[in-house]
Amino acid sequence: MVASRVSTTLLRAFPRHALPQRVGLRPIFATTPPPPSSLRHISLFSSSSAVRSPTTNNNNPTTTTTTTTPTSINTADADWRNMAEKDINLYLRQTHDRVFDHNKKWADEKKASDPDFFVKLSAGQNPEYLWIGCSDSRIPAEQITGLEPGDAFVHRNIANLVNNTDLNVMSVITYAVEHLKVKHIVVCGHYGCGGVKAAMTAKDLGLLNPWLRNIRDVYRLHEKELDAIADDEARYKRLVELNVYEQARNVIKSASVQQSYAKNQFPIVHGWVFGFNDGLLKDLEIDFAGILKDIQKIYNLTE
Numbered sequence: 289m290v291a292s293r294v295s296t297t298l299l300r301a302f303p304r305h306a307l308p309q310r311v312g313l314r315p316i317f318a319t320t321p322p323p324p325s326s327l328r329h330i331s332l333f334s335s336s337s338a339v340r341s342p343t344t345n346n347n348n349p350t351t352t353t354t355t356t357t358p359t360s361i362n363t364a365d366a367d368w369r370n371m372a373e374k375d376i377n378l379y380l381r382q383t384h385d386r387v388f389d390h391n392k393k394w395a396d397e398k399k400a401s402d403p404d405f406f407v408k409l410s411a412g413q414n415p416e417y418l419w420i421g422c423s424d425s426r427i428p429a430e431q432i433t434g435l436e437p438g439d440a441f442v443h444r445n446i447a448n449l450v451n452n453t454d455l456n457v458m459s460v461i462t463y464a465v466e467h468l469k470v471k472h473i474v475v476c477g478h479y480g481c482g483g484v485k486a487a488m489t490a491k492d493l494g495l496l497n498p499w500l501r502n503i504r505d506v507y508r509l510h511e512k513e514l515d516a517i518a519d520d521e522a523r524y525k526r527l528v529e530l531n532v533y534e535q536a537r538n539v540i541k542s543a544s545v546q547q548s549y550a551k552n553q554f555p556i557v558h559g560w561v562f563g564f565n566d567g568l569l570k571d572l573e574i575d576f577a578g579i580l581k582d583i584q585k586i587y588n589l590t591e
Protein backbone atom coordinates (compact mmCIF):
# COMPACT_ATOMS: atom_id res chain seq x y z
CA MET A 289 0.00 0.00 0.00
CA VAL A 290 3.03 2.22 -0.19
CA ALA A 291 1.96 4.03 -3.32
CA SER A 292 -1.34 5.16 -1.86
CA ARG A 293 0.32 6.05 1.42
CA VAL A 294 2.85 8.26 -0.31
CA SER A 295 0.22 10.01 -2.40
CA THR A 296 -1.91 10.56 0.67
CA THR A 297 1.13 11.94 2.45
CA LEU A 298 1.84 14.37 -0.35
CA LEU A 299 -1.75 15.50 -0.55
CA ARG A 300 -1.89 16.09 3.18
CA ALA A 301 1.36 18.03 3.07
CA PHE A 302 0.42 20.10 0.07
CA PRO A 303 -3.08 21.03 -0.88
CA ARG A 304 -3.43 20.69 -4.64
CA HIS A 305 -3.37 24.43 -5.28
CA ALA A 306 -0.17 24.89 -3.27
CA LEU A 307 1.98 22.21 -4.87
CA PRO A 308 3.61 23.94 -7.85
CA GLN A 309 4.47 27.14 -6.05
CA ARG A 310 5.79 25.47 -2.98
CA VAL A 311 8.09 22.69 -4.03
CA GLY A 312 8.08 22.70 -7.79
CA LEU A 313 6.96 19.12 -8.52
CA ARG A 314 7.40 19.45 -12.27
CA PRO A 315 11.13 18.66 -12.37
CA ILE A 316 10.62 15.52 -10.24
CA PHE A 317 7.92 14.02 -12.42
CA ALA A 318 8.76 15.63 -15.73
CA THR A 319 9.01 13.34 -18.74
CA THR A 320 11.82 15.41 -20.22
CA PRO A 321 15.42 14.37 -19.38
CA PRO A 322 16.59 15.54 -15.94
CA PRO A 323 19.10 18.37 -15.73
CA PRO A 324 22.77 17.64 -15.04
CA SER A 325 23.31 16.65 -11.43
CA SER A 326 25.06 19.95 -10.73
CA LEU A 327 21.84 21.79 -11.59
CA ARG A 328 19.41 19.33 -10.03
CA HIS A 329 19.21 20.98 -6.63
CA ILE A 330 18.67 24.37 -8.14
CA SER A 331 15.82 23.35 -10.41
CA LEU A 332 14.12 21.27 -7.74
CA PHE A 333 14.36 23.34 -4.65
CA SER A 334 15.42 26.90 -5.32
CA SER A 335 12.79 29.29 -4.05
CA SER A 336 12.53 32.38 -1.94
CA SER A 337 12.51 30.25 1.17
CA ALA A 338 15.38 27.97 0.17
CA VAL A 339 18.24 27.84 2.63
CA ARG A 340 21.51 29.04 1.17
CA SER A 341 25.08 28.67 2.31
CA PRO A 342 26.74 31.77 3.74
CA THR A 343 28.78 33.52 1.07
CA THR A 344 30.98 36.58 1.09
CA ASN A 345 31.21 38.97 -1.83
CA ASN A 346 35.00 39.06 -2.42
CA ASN A 347 34.72 42.04 -4.75
CA ASN A 348 33.37 44.13 -1.96
CA PRO A 349 34.54 42.87 1.43
CA THR A 350 32.27 45.30 3.21
CA THR A 351 29.08 43.60 2.05
CA THR A 352 27.92 40.11 2.78
CA THR A 353 25.20 38.42 0.78
CA THR A 354 22.68 35.91 2.09
CA THR A 355 23.83 34.71 5.47
CA THR A 356 20.99 32.37 6.42
CA THR A 357 22.60 29.68 8.51
CA PRO A 358 22.15 26.25 6.93
CA THR A 359 20.22 23.94 9.15
CA SER A 360 19.67 20.23 9.06
CA ILE A 361 16.66 18.21 9.97
CA ASN A 362 16.80 14.75 11.44
CA THR A 363 14.52 13.27 8.80
CA ALA A 364 14.27 9.97 10.66
CA ASP A 365 12.50 11.56 13.62
CA ALA A 366 11.01 14.70 12.07
CA ASP A 367 7.25 14.98 11.76
CA TRP A 368 6.47 16.95 8.59
CA ARG A 369 2.96 17.70 9.88
CA ASN A 370 4.34 20.14 12.44
CA MET A 371 6.98 21.81 10.25
CA ALA A 372 7.22 25.42 9.18
CA GLU A 373 7.16 25.96 5.43
CA LYS A 374 10.91 26.62 5.20
CA ASP A 375 11.61 23.41 7.10
CA ILE A 376 9.40 21.39 4.78
CA ASN A 377 11.44 22.66 1.84
CA LEU A 378 14.62 21.57 3.62
CA TYR A 379 13.04 18.27 4.59
CA LEU A 380 12.13 17.56 0.96
CA ARG A 381 15.60 18.45 -0.20
CA GLN A 382 17.23 16.20 2.38
CA THR A 383 14.94 13.23 1.71
CA HIS A 384 15.62 13.68 -2.00
CA ASP A 385 19.37 14.13 -1.73
CA ARG A 386 19.97 11.23 0.63
CA VAL A 387 18.97 8.81 -2.11
CA PHE A 388 21.75 10.14 -4.31
CA ASP A 389 24.17 10.04 -1.38
CA HIS A 390 23.31 6.40 -0.72
CA ASN A 391 23.51 5.59 -4.43
CA LYS A 392 27.01 7.05 -4.67
CA LYS A 393 28.13 5.15 -1.57
CA TRP A 394 26.62 1.90 -2.89
CA ALA A 395 28.26 2.30 -6.31
CA ASP A 396 31.63 3.07 -4.70
CA GLU A 397 31.39 0.04 -2.43
CA LYS A 398 30.42 -2.29 -5.26
CA LYS A 399 33.29 -1.08 -7.38
CA ALA A 400 35.72 -1.39 -4.48
CA SER A 401 34.70 -4.99 -3.79
CA ASP A 402 34.69 -5.95 -7.48
CA PRO A 403 36.23 -3.57 -10.04
CA ASP A 404 34.36 -5.40 -12.83
CA PHE A 405 30.97 -5.31 -11.08
CA PHE A 406 29.43 -2.72 -13.40
CA VAL A 407 31.15 -4.15 -16.46
CA LYS A 408 29.38 -7.44 -15.78
CA LEU A 409 26.11 -5.68 -14.94
CA SER A 410 26.23 -3.85 -18.25
CA ALA A 411 26.68 -7.09 -20.18
CA GLY A 412 23.06 -8.20 -19.63
CA GLN A 413 20.82 -10.08 -17.25
CA ASN A 414 20.33 -13.78 -16.66
CA PRO A 415 18.13 -13.97 -13.54
CA GLU A 416 17.12 -17.29 -11.99
CA TYR A 417 14.04 -15.87 -10.29
CA LEU A 418 10.91 -13.93 -11.10
CA TRP A 419 9.63 -12.26 -7.94
CA ILE A 420 6.00 -11.13 -7.80
CA GLY A 421 5.51 -9.28 -4.53
CA CYS A 422 3.51 -6.58 -2.80
CA SER A 423 4.38 -2.91 -3.31
CA ASP A 424 4.60 -2.49 0.48
CA SER A 425 7.78 -0.53 1.27
CA ARG A 426 8.80 -2.96 4.00
CA ILE A 427 9.49 -5.93 1.72
CA PRO A 428 12.46 -5.19 -0.54
CA ALA A 429 12.81 -8.45 -2.45
CA GLU A 430 16.59 -8.41 -2.84
CA GLN A 431 17.41 -7.31 0.70
CA ILE A 432 15.33 -9.95 2.50
CA THR A 433 16.63 -12.75 0.27
CA GLY A 434 20.28 -11.73 -0.09
CA LEU A 435 19.90 -11.58 -3.85
CA GLU A 436 22.21 -9.34 -5.85
CA PRO A 437 21.50 -7.16 -8.88
CA GLY A 438 20.93 -9.50 -11.80
CA ASP A 439 19.54 -12.34 -9.69
CA ALA A 440 15.82 -11.54 -9.81
CA PHE A 441 13.36 -10.04 -12.24
CA VAL A 442 10.89 -8.17 -10.04
CA HIS A 443 7.25 -7.17 -10.34
CA ARG A 444 5.37 -5.61 -7.45
CA ASN A 445 1.83 -4.36 -7.08
CA ILE A 446 -0.70 -3.90 -4.30
CA ALA A 447 -1.27 -7.30 -2.65
CA ASN A 448 0.87 -9.23 -5.18
CA LEU A 449 -1.98 -9.96 -7.57
CA VAL A 450 -1.77 -11.88 -10.83
CA ASN A 451 -4.79 -10.85 -12.83
CA ASN A 452 -4.93 -12.34 -16.31
CA THR A 453 -6.23 -9.09 -17.83
CA ASP A 454 -3.42 -7.06 -16.26
CA LEU A 455 -1.16 -6.42 -19.24
CA ASN A 456 1.64 -5.39 -16.92
CA VAL A 457 2.00 -8.56 -14.86
CA MET A 458 1.23 -10.85 -17.81
CA SER A 459 3.94 -9.16 -19.89
CA VAL A 460 6.39 -9.56 -17.01
CA ILE A 461 5.62 -13.29 -16.71
CA THR A 462 5.84 -13.85 -20.46
CA TYR A 463 9.14 -12.00 -20.79
CA ALA A 464 10.65 -13.65 -17.72
CA VAL A 465 9.70 -17.16 -18.85
CA GLU A 466 10.13 -16.99 -22.62
CA HIS A 467 13.12 -14.67 -22.90
CA LEU A 468 14.94 -14.68 -19.57
CA LYS A 469 14.22 -18.38 -18.95
CA VAL A 470 13.78 -17.95 -15.20
CA LYS A 471 13.82 -21.20 -13.22
CA HIS A 472 11.63 -20.13 -10.30
CA ILE A 473 8.61 -17.86 -10.07
CA VAL A 474 7.87 -16.68 -6.56
CA VAL A 475 4.58 -15.12 -5.52
CA CYS A 476 5.39 -13.50 -2.18
CA GLY A 477 2.70 -12.04 0.04
CA HIS A 478 3.04 -10.82 3.59
CA TYR A 479 1.14 -10.90 6.85
CA GLY A 480 -0.24 -7.48 7.71
CA CYS A 481 -0.94 -6.70 4.04
CA GLY A 482 -2.97 -3.49 3.79
CA GLY A 483 -4.44 -4.56 0.45
CA VAL A 484 -5.80 -7.79 1.90
CA LYS A 485 -7.09 -5.93 4.95
CA ALA A 486 -8.85 -3.38 2.74
CA ALA A 487 -10.50 -6.22 0.80
CA MET A 488 -11.92 -7.53 4.09
CA THR A 489 -13.49 -4.14 4.78
CA ALA A 490 -17.05 -3.21 3.81
CA LYS A 491 -16.16 0.13 2.26
CA ASP A 492 -16.17 1.85 -1.13
CA LEU A 493 -12.51 2.51 -1.96
CA GLY A 494 -13.04 4.09 -5.37
CA LEU A 495 -10.45 3.19 -7.96
CA LEU A 496 -9.10 0.45 -5.70
CA ASN A 497 -12.42 -1.44 -5.82
CA PRO A 498 -11.80 -3.42 -9.03
CA TRP A 499 -8.24 -4.24 -7.96
CA LEU A 500 -9.23 -5.43 -4.51
CA ARG A 501 -12.16 -7.33 -5.98
CA ASN A 502 -9.64 -10.01 -6.90
CA ILE A 503 -8.98 -10.59 -3.19
CA ARG A 504 -12.69 -10.58 -2.36
CA ASP A 505 -13.00 -13.30 -5.03
CA VAL A 506 -10.30 -15.30 -3.24
CA TYR A 507 -12.38 -15.00 -0.07
CA ARG A 508 -15.44 -16.24 -1.94
CA LEU A 509 -13.50 -19.25 -3.27
CA HIS A 510 -12.47 -20.19 0.27
CA GLU A 511 -15.49 -18.80 2.10
CA LYS A 512 -16.25 -21.98 4.02
CA GLU A 513 -12.74 -22.33 5.45
CA LEU A 514 -12.37 -18.63 6.26
CA ASP A 515 -15.79 -18.25 7.85
CA ALA A 516 -14.98 -21.17 10.14
CA ILE A 517 -12.05 -19.19 11.65
CA ALA A 518 -13.50 -17.26 14.60
CA ASP A 519 -10.43 -15.14 15.38
CA ASP A 520 -10.26 -12.06 13.12
CA GLU A 521 -6.45 -11.92 13.06
CA ALA A 522 -6.14 -15.62 12.26
CA ARG A 523 -8.71 -15.26 9.45
CA TYR A 524 -6.80 -12.26 8.07
CA LYS A 525 -3.54 -14.24 8.08
CA ARG A 526 -5.17 -17.18 6.37
CA LEU A 527 -6.59 -14.93 3.63
CA VAL A 528 -3.07 -13.59 3.03
CA GLU A 529 -1.90 -17.19 2.51
CA LEU A 530 -4.87 -18.17 0.36
CA ASN A 531 -4.36 -15.06 -1.77
CA VAL A 532 -0.76 -16.11 -2.45
CA TYR A 533 -1.98 -19.60 -3.26
CA GLU A 534 -4.58 -18.34 -5.74
CA GLN A 535 -2.16 -15.89 -7.39
CA ALA A 536 0.35 -18.72 -7.81
CA ARG A 537 -2.43 -20.73 -9.47
CA ASN A 538 -3.00 -17.80 -11.79
CA VAL A 539 0.69 -17.83 -12.75
CA ILE A 540 0.46 -21.55 -13.49
CA LYS A 541 -2.59 -20.93 -15.71
CA SER A 542 -0.48 -18.80 -18.07
CA ALA A 543 0.46 -20.24 -21.45
CA SER A 544 4.15 -19.33 -21.12
CA VAL A 545 4.56 -21.23 -17.83
CA GLN A 546 2.68 -24.31 -19.05
CA GLN A 547 4.56 -24.45 -22.33
CA SER A 548 7.98 -23.82 -20.83
CA TYR A 549 7.47 -26.45 -18.13
CA ALA A 550 6.38 -29.04 -20.72
CA LYS A 551 9.51 -28.35 -22.74
CA ASN A 552 12.17 -27.53 -20.10
CA GLN A 553 10.85 -28.77 -16.73
CA PHE A 554 10.97 -25.18 -15.48
CA PRO A 555 9.95 -22.71 -14.16
CA ILE A 556 8.65 -23.98 -10.84
CA VAL A 557 6.07 -21.73 -9.16
CA HIS A 558 6.31 -21.07 -5.42
CA GLY A 559 4.12 -19.33 -2.84
CA TRP A 560 5.82 -17.58 0.08
CA VAL A 561 4.68 -15.29 2.87
CA PHE A 562 6.88 -12.75 4.65
CA GLY A 563 6.39 -11.93 8.34
CA PHE A 564 7.24 -8.51 9.78
CA ASN A 565 7.51 -9.86 13.31
CA ASP A 566 10.53 -12.07 12.62
CA GLY A 567 11.65 -11.08 9.11
CA LEU A 568 11.35 -14.66 7.90
CA LEU A 569 9.87 -16.10 4.74
CA LYS A 570 7.40 -18.95 5.07
CA ASP A 571 7.20 -21.42 2.19
CA LEU A 572 3.59 -22.45 1.67
CA GLU A 573 4.99 -25.50 -0.13
CA ILE A 574 2.63 -25.23 -3.03
CA ASP A 575 2.29 -28.49 -4.95
CA PHE A 576 3.27 -27.06 -8.32
CA ALA A 577 3.04 -30.31 -10.31
CA GLY A 578 -0.28 -31.21 -8.67
CA ILE A 579 -1.82 -27.79 -9.36
CA LEU A 580 -0.54 -27.83 -12.93
CA LYS A 581 -2.14 -31.20 -13.54
CA ASP A 582 -5.35 -30.04 -11.88
CA ILE A 583 -5.72 -26.75 -13.74
CA GLN A 584 -4.92 -28.30 -17.12
CA LYS A 585 -8.28 -30.03 -17.10
CA ILE A 586 -9.69 -26.61 -17.91
CA TYR A 587 -6.81 -24.21 -18.56
CA ASN A 588 -4.53 -26.33 -20.74
CA LEU A 589 -2.73 -23.99 -23.16
CA THR A 590 0.10 -26.27 -24.25
CA GLU A 591 -1.33 -27.23 -27.60
Ligand SMILES: [Zn+2]
Binds near residue numbers: 422423446
Ligand atom coordinates in the same frame (compact mmCIF):
# COMPACT_ATOMS: atom_id res chain seq x y z
ZN1 LIG B 1 0.82 -5.81 0.98
